[in-house]
Amino acid sequence: xxxxxxxxxxxLLRGEIVDSNKSYLSDRLLSLDIETxxxxxxxxxxxxxxxxxxxxxxxxxxxxxxxGLGPTxxxxxxxxxxxxxxxxxxxxxxxxxxxxxxxxxxxxxxxxNNEKQAWFPEGAEVLPNPVGTAPGTYxxxxxxxxxxxPGVPSELYLMMDEQVLPRVAAARSDGxxxxxxxxxxxxxxxxxxxxxxxxxxxxxxxxxxxxxFRTAFPDNFLRPLTRGDTAxxxxxxxxxxxxxxRERLGPMVYGEGEQTLESVVGAALREAGKTxxxxxxxxxxxxxxxxxxxxxxxxxxxxxxxxxxxxxxxxLLGVPEALLEEHGxxxxxxARAMAEGVRERLGAxxxxxxxxxxxxxxxxxxxxxxxVWIAVAQPGGTHAECFLFPFDxxxxxxxxxxxxxxxxxxxxxxxxxxxPRYLRTARP
Amino acid sequence: xxxxxxxxxxxLLRGEIVDSNKSYLSDRLLSLDIETxxxxxxxxxxxxxxxxxxxxxxxxxxxxxxxGLGPTxxxxxxxxxxxxxxxxxxxxxxxxxxxxxxxxxxxxxxxxNNEKQAWFPEGAEVLPNPVGTAPGTYxxxxxxxxxxxPGVPSELYLMMDEQVLPRVAAARSDGxxxxxxxxxxxxxxxxxxxxxxxxxxxxxxxxxxxxxFRTAFPDNFLRPLTRGDTAxxxxxxxxxxxxxxRERLGPMVYGEGEQTLESVVGAALREAGKTxxxxxxxxxxxxxxxxxxxxxxxxxxxxxxxxxxxxxxxxLLGVPEALLEEHGxxxxxxARAMAEGVRERLGAxxxxxxxxxxxxxxxxxxxxxxxVWIAVAQPGGTHAECFLFPFDxxxxxxxxxxxxxxxxxxxxxxxxxxxPRYLRTARP
Numbered sequence: 001x002x003x004x005x006x007x008x009x010x011x012l013l014r015g016e017i018v019d020s021n022k023s024y025l026s027d028r029l030l031s032l033d034i035e036t037x038x039x040x041x042x043x044x045x046x047x048x049x050x051x052x053x054x055x056x057x058x059x060x061x062x063x064x065x066x067x068g069l070g071p072t073x074x075x076x077x078x079x080x081x082x083x084x085x086x087x088x089x090x091x092x093x094x095x096x097x098x099x100x101x102x103x104x105x106x107x108x109x110x111x112x113n114n115e116k117q118a119w120f121p122e123g124a125e126v127l128p129n130p131v132g133t134a135p136g137t138y139x140x141x142x143x144x145x146x147x148x149x150p151g152v153p154s155e156l157y158l159m160m161d162e163q164v165l166p167r168v169a170a171a172r173s174d175g176x177x178x179x180x181x182x183x184x185x186x187x188x189x190x191x192x193x194x195x196x197x198x199x200x201x202x203x204x205x206x207x208x209x210x211x212x213f214r215t216a217f218p219d220n221f222l223r224p225l226t227r228g229d230t231a232x233x234x235x236x237x238x239x240x241x242x243x244x245x246r247e248r249l250g251p252m253v254y255g256e257g258e259q260t261l262e263s264v265v266g267a268a269l270r271e272a273g274k275t276x277x278x279x280x281x282x283x284x285x286x287x288x289x290x291x292x293x294x295x296x297x298x299x300x301x302x303x304x305x306x307x308x309x310x311x312x313x314x315x316l317l318g319v320p321e322a323l324l325e326e327h328g329x330x331x332x333x334x335a336r337a338m339a340e341g342v343r344e345r346l347g348a349x350x351x352x353x354x355x356x357x358x359x360x361x362x363x364x365x366x367x368x369x370x371x372v373w374i375a376v377a378q379p380g381g382t383h384a385e386c387f388l389f390p391f392d393x394x395x396x397x398x399x400x401x402x403x404x405x406x407x408x409x410x411x412x413x414x415x416x417x418x419x420p421r422y423l424r425t426a427r428p
Numbered sequence: 429x430x431x432x433x434x435x436x437x438x439x440l441l442r443g444e445i446v447d448s449n450k451s452y453l454s455d456r457l458l459s460l461d462i463e464t465x466x467x468x469x470x471x472x473x474x475x476x477x478x479x480x481x482x483x484x485x486x487x488x489x490x491x492x493x494x495x496g497l498g499p500t501x502x503x504x505x506x507x508x509x510x511x512x513x514x515x516x517x518x519x520x521x522x523x524x525x526x527x528x529x530x531x532x533x534x535x536x537x538x539x540x541n542n543e544k545q546a547w548f549p550e551g552a553e554v555l556p557n558p559v560g561t562a563p564g565t566y567x568x569x570x571x572x573x574x575x576x577x578p579g580v581p582s583e584l585y586l587m588m589d590e591q592v593l594p595r596v597a598a599a600r601s602d603g604x605x606x607x608x609x610x611x612x613x614x615x616x617x618x619x620x621x622x623x624x625x626x627x628x629x630x631x632x633x634x635x636x637x638x639x640x641f642r643t644a645f646p647d648n649f650l651r652p653l654t655r656g657d658t659a660x661x662x663x664x665x666x667x668x669x670x671x672x673x674r675e676r677l678g679p680m681v682y683g684e685g686e687q688t689l690e691s692v693v694g695a696a697l698r699e700a701g702k703t704x705x706x707x708x709x710x711x712x713x714x715x716x717x718x719x720x721x722x723x724x725x726x727x728x729x730x731x732x733x734x735x736x737x738x739x740x741x742x743x744l745l746g747v748p749e750a751l752l753e754e755h756g757x758x759x760x761x762x763a764r765a766m767a768e769g770v771r772e773r774l775g776a777x778x779x780x781x782x783x784x785x786x787x788x789x790x791x792x793x794x795x796x797x798x799x800v801w802i803a804v805a806q807p808g809g810t811h812a813e814c815f816l817f818p819f820d821x822x823x824x825x826x827x828x829x830x831x832x833x834x835x836x837x838x839x840x841x842x843x844x845x846x847x848p849r850y851l852r853t854a855r856p
Contacts, residue, residue, distance in 0.1 A: 015455030026443030285716025292712025
């Protein structure tokens with residue numbers, strides 16, 4: 001089955017926004033084992049839009065369109081789609097009612113131009129939009145299935161998952177060899193793609209199981225996909241594959257789907273009734289920023305210290321000056337003192353610290369750029385380790401924060417503090 | 429002049445990465461007053477690539493291609509471009525030497541497959557790549573100018589600005605009505621687009637001056653563009669327009685081009701020989717993280733406290749418990765005590781604090797979600813203000829951090845602490 005994604009809007013072609021809808025839609029199609037062959041974008045220009053629709057019909061069976069469903073003069077997608085295939089526009093009363101109701105919920109009157117959003121090409125199916133005013137359109141032209149969705153990501157995501165994907169799956173089952181497909185996204189941290197491939201290479205030996213890899217620095221995502229003659233068969237196979245992966249990778253799999261590491265750690269802290277505090281040098285506040293992205297993080301995240309200057313380490317964390325003089329700020333004793341200091345001062349269950357040289361300056365023969373100490377203090381004692389992360393400043397800080405978050409998760413699970421296998425561990 | 433951007437690579441069509449090259453390239457073309465009409469992406473598939481090249485030749489004069497210049501089997505851009513237009517591939521000795529030298533600089537031997545990167549279509553011009561192994565290609569086919577660039581953003585950006593844009597400008601001057609164009613990016617914070625438009629609407633009255641707007645939350649970028657019969661005329665006009673804008677907006681313009689607010693504030697602190705410390709509640713470490721993104725920030729950023737829990741405000745900042753009990757954590761006295769506390773404890777010239785309710789939970793009638801106090805403590809006294817930012821959690825934290833950074837900049841400039849005009853100021 002050949003698929004393409006078409007996004008529409010002047011703002012895209014002017015480079016005002018980075019178009020993330022295309023990658024989102026292609027990723028979701030892959031979850032049904034459908035590869036995208038073309039991405040294209042055109043302006044709100046009728047002639048260019050007609051060309052794009054005709055070309056899509058000629059070369060693709062699935063065409064996902066986003067953008068141009070709004071109420072303004074520039075929003076032409078549905079009108080031009082009808083025109084391109086010689087269809088009349090007809091008023092869809094239930095949509096008009098839904099749009100009116102949408103405005104009423106916010107205590108506003110529907111503007112005249114919103115009425116336009118209730119007109120659809122004759123023969124099209126209307127896709128409801130519970131979170132916005134623009135319904136979607138599903139139009140079948142010969143062997144080609146057109147799905148028009150809003151450009152606003154939150155509306156697009158919901159419509160894609162709830163309305164479009166089931167219809168795409170059904171469209172495929174119509175054709176020859178249509179089988180049911182299931183997939184899931186597993187998020188891993190701590191192992192590189194080639195190692196993952198080695199450990200899991202045999203999982204996808206069977207043609208009904210595909211294992212996709214995707215790097216999302218510093219994580220690696222796995223997407224197992226299974227095919228079956230029935231939904232039950234595909235589901236059962238997927239459950240089995242996920243179990244195999246989880247058995248082999250253990251706590252390296254930290255979450256699924258939309259779960260982030262900070263949301264997983266947060267939920268684990270909340271469930272255990274534990275609290276955490278941070279003492280950050282090279283990450284500069286980035287770990288705290290990560291923890292507090294999560295709603296309700298005040299339930300377990302107490303705060304901490306950004307100890308960039310040595311004075312901050314002494315004054316706010318009680319790190320002895322002698323320790324700094326003897327070992328330097330980037331050292332095991334200082335990392336330990338920082339994690340223990342913040343844990344004690346804030347009365348937290350866990351204290352986590354980072355001290356390193358993210359570069360590009362500040363390195364020495366003894367402690368080259370990339371060196372970083374990470375420590376976790378907890379009731380049973382403090383664990384500290386030194387790494388040499390061979391990344392630029394930005395990525396060095398990202399991966400350091402990720403290890404720190406991951407170690408809190410591992411502490412809560414009672415797991416070992418493993419060093420990410422694709423990173424060098426240095427013991428100066 | 430009609431332009432299009434074509435990006436090539438399986439990873440794009442699988443949705444593994446969000447393709448930001450397209451918007452970058454279109455934005456840069458706009459700096460020459462050239463609008464992009466089409467964006468497209470194809471896989472590393474010879475037939476699809478040939479189609480895309482042929483279509484581009486038929487409909488566009490400027491075609492910017494990115495991706496597929498690497499040394500692997502999948503990297504086919506140059507080979508297929510030659511094939512599409514019936515050109516032989518010829519070895520470009522200087523490029524081979526440059527690639528060899530590139531590897532030698534890193535003490536490595538050039539791999540055999542890198543040699544491929546030194547072959548180009550007959551008649552093409554080679555575009556040097558000082559930061560990678562893949563040179564670019566400039567090929568003219570009839571009225572169409574093809575520019576092939578690497579997909580790696582850092583290599584692409586440099587090649588686009590230094591090699592491609594001047595040739596695009598020259599290609600346009602060849603044609604009828606070709607004039608010299610100049611533009612600059614001005615970064616502003618503190619005013620919405622409609623207000624900016626009101627204040628600057630007359631700047632672009634003359635057809636030789638265009639003023640572009642672009643929102644990059646929480647900033648707004650302006651791109652003045654001027655046209656002239658000569659480079660001198662266009663340069664002089666641009667200087668005049670930029671001066672007018674700067675006069676009207678004053679310190680609302682914080683930087684130009686690639687300067688970020690944290691790099692501008694950092695440079696100003698360094699120049700003034702001043703230091704700063706942070707006391708963050710709702711931003712959770714985000715201001716520290718912003719300050720420390722900048723290389724060498726240890727020269728002026730001392731660190732600070734992430735005072736999420738009240739205990740952290742008391743223990744690490746010396747905020748009196750009575751103050752917290754009487755006024756609550758989100759209050760003027762607490763914001764002031766936080767900023768003053770961190771300034772004093774770390775001996776910094778400036779202390780800046782945030783305390784607010786980013787939501788979605790935690791609001792009350794008295795202090796609704798969105799409320800935030802921001803304070804700056806400095807030798808002359810402390811300034812504090814309350815805002816009600818009507819954004820989601822993520823954006824609430826972003827704009828709060830931006831105001832905090834901006835106020836340090838304004839303090840150094842001796843400017844007033846203005847409230848962003850597009851945001852509501854609340855005095856509970």
